[in-house]
Amino acid sequence: MRDDGRLPVEIVTGFLGAGKTTLLRREIGRETAGDTAILVNEFGEIGLDQLLFQPIAPDVVLLDSGCVCCQVRGEVRDAVVSLIERRARGETPPFRRIVVETSGLAEPAPLLSTFLADPVLANRCRVVRTIAVVDARAVRDAAERPPEWTAQAAAADGLAMAKLDLVDDEAAAAVRAELHALNPTAAIFPADDLAALDAVRSAGALGRPAYRPTEAARHGAVDTAWFRHPGQIDFATLGVWLSAMLHFHGDKVLRTKGLIDVGAPGPLVLNGVQHVIHRPEHLAAWPDEDRESRIVFITRNLPARRIVAALAAFLEADRKRVEDGVRQFDRA
Amino acid sequence: MCALCGVVGVDGHWTAGAAPKGQAADPQARRAARAAACRAAERLLAPARLKLRDWGGDAYVLSSPTGASVVVQTLGEIWPAVERLSGRRADPLAGVLDPDA
Numbered sequence: 001m002r003d004d005g006r007l008p009v010e011i012v013t014g015f016l017g018a019g020k021t022t023l024l025r026r027e028i029g030r031e032t033a034g035d036t037a038i039l040v041n042e043f044g045e046i047g048l049d050q051l052l053f054q055p056i057a058p059d060v061v062l063l064d065s066g067c068v069c070c071q072v073r074g075e076v077r078d079a080v081v082s083l084i085e086r087r088a089r090g091e092t093p094p095f096r097r098i099v100v101e102t103s104g105l106a107e108p109a110p111l112l113s114t115f116l117a118d119p120v121l122a123n124r125c126r127v128v129r130t131i132a133v134v135d136a137r138a139v140r141d142a143a144e145r146p147p148e149w150t151a152q153a154a155a156a157d158g159l160a161m162a163k164l165d166l167v168d169d170e171a172a173a174a175v176r177a178e179l180h181a182l183n184p185t186a187a188i189f190p191a192d193d194l195a196a197l198d199a200v201r202s203a204g205a206l207g208r209p210a211y212r213p214t215e216a217a218r219h220g221a222v223d224t225a226w227f228r229h230p231g232q233i234d235f236a237t238l239g240v241w242l243s244a245m246l247h248f249h250g251d252k253v254l255r256t257k258g259l260i261d262v263g264a265p266g267p268l269v270l271n272g273v274q275h276v277i278h279r280p281e282h283l284a285a286w287p288d289e290d291r292e293s294r295i296v297f298i299t300r301n302l303p304a305r306r307i308v309a310a311l312a313a314f315l316e317a318d319r320k321r322v323e324d325g326v327r328q329f330d331r332a
Numbered sequence: 333m334c335a336l337c338g339v340v341g342v343d344g345h346w347t348a349g350a351a352p353k354g355q356a357a358d359p360q361a362r363r364a365a366r367a368a369a370c371r372a373a374e375r376l377l378a379p380a381r382l383k384l385r386d387w388g389g390d391a392y393v394l395s396s397p398t399g400a401s402v403v404v405q406t407l408g409e410i411w412p413a414v415e416r417l418s419g420r421r422a423d424p425l426a427g428v429l430d431p432d433a
Binding site: 116234235236237239240241243244245247248249272277278279280303305306307309310311313314317318 | 345346347365366368369371372373375376407408410411412421422423424425428429430431432433
């Protein structure tokens with residue numbers, strides 16, 4: 001994503017006990033942590049008392065590594081705004097990115113919606129990715145997964161597999177395959193592999209192993225299907241259709257993500273979580289040889305192929321309508 | 333902002349951010365995109381017998397055959413307004429079955 005002067009925000013999700021705190025604790029201790037402000041649920045959980053720090057405010061401390069750590073007492077929105085104001089006043093080091101830890105039971109869409117819809121936040125920061133930490137032992141029978149777990153995994157751009165040391169290699173491979181089937185656009189990596197996490201961060205939209213269509217997969221109530229379309233798509237037409245579809249079914253559409261051929265040298269990146277769609281981003285070039293528009297829909301309690309079929313029919317009718325118009329114009 | 337109606341000309345809907353770099357400020361490209369959006373929306377609105385037109389590049393007007401009309405700011409506001417105006421839903425999945433079922 002291009003730098004537009006707004007602070008990049010990374011959201012870290014993960015179900016209760018998944019290993020979010022361990023991941024954040026590793027982050028805090030890194031040499032590169034000095035450019036980061038981390039918002040956590042509880043100071044106590046990250047073991048602040050074992051670290052060297054200097055208090056800035058009751059809920060904000062400056063760690064020895066240079067990382068600013070903030071405990072979210074009320075709304076995340078207020079904590080982020082307050083942190084940005086402190087930065088502007090010079091009360092904290094000039095951190096260059098923000099990491100927000102969500103509560104284990106939080107679904108990601110409301111938080112994303114806050115960042116996109118709140119005028120203050122939308123002007124000052126932009127959500128660049130969501131990382132979901134997944135306990136490798138908890139990726140079990142689909143029917144037993146809590147709805148929040150599924151929503152977090154589907155919304156993720158990166159899936160960090162935690163506690164891999166507690167499962168054998170075969171189980172780890174099965175976990176990876178299961179996560180890929182659920183969310184084929186996410187990069188999947190071991191949670192303790194910080195180099196892999198950095199690769200996800202530096203790759204941006206282009207380098208993710210994302211957009212390679214996989215077989216449609218149905219896991220219990222969760223369904224994944226790809227829409228593919230050769231040739232250019234009129235984005236205004238697609239945008240209207242998606243806007244209507246998400247208005248009526250957004251609660252069942254866990255993820256919408258894809259690359260759209262809009263007739264430019266590179267595609268448009270479409271990225272949405274439930275009702276919330278990020279402002280589309282133009283890429284300078286396609287990430288691979290495949291030039292077809294493709295969108296993955298991950299749904300819950302709604303067949304994803306129903307969406308794909310309806311969208312294909314709508315765009316096909318649009319194409320025919322344009323062709324008929326051209327024919328009538330030629331005859332006239 | 334429109335001087336007559338006081339509508340603020342900022343479309344906060346995600347579709348408004350899709351114009352390629354350099355075209356976002358091009359009024360002609362913006363008008364063309366809004367006209368295309370109206371045409372696409374009218375296909376979804378046909379069962380409800382509603383029309384949609386661009387209102388000065390700042391808003392949209394949704395109108396019924398009986399003359400009732402509603403001004404909406406963004407594409408996202410159209411769909412609840414359709415239900416209020418016509419009592420019908422412009423659901424793009426209506427009538428589409430699961431191909432695998």
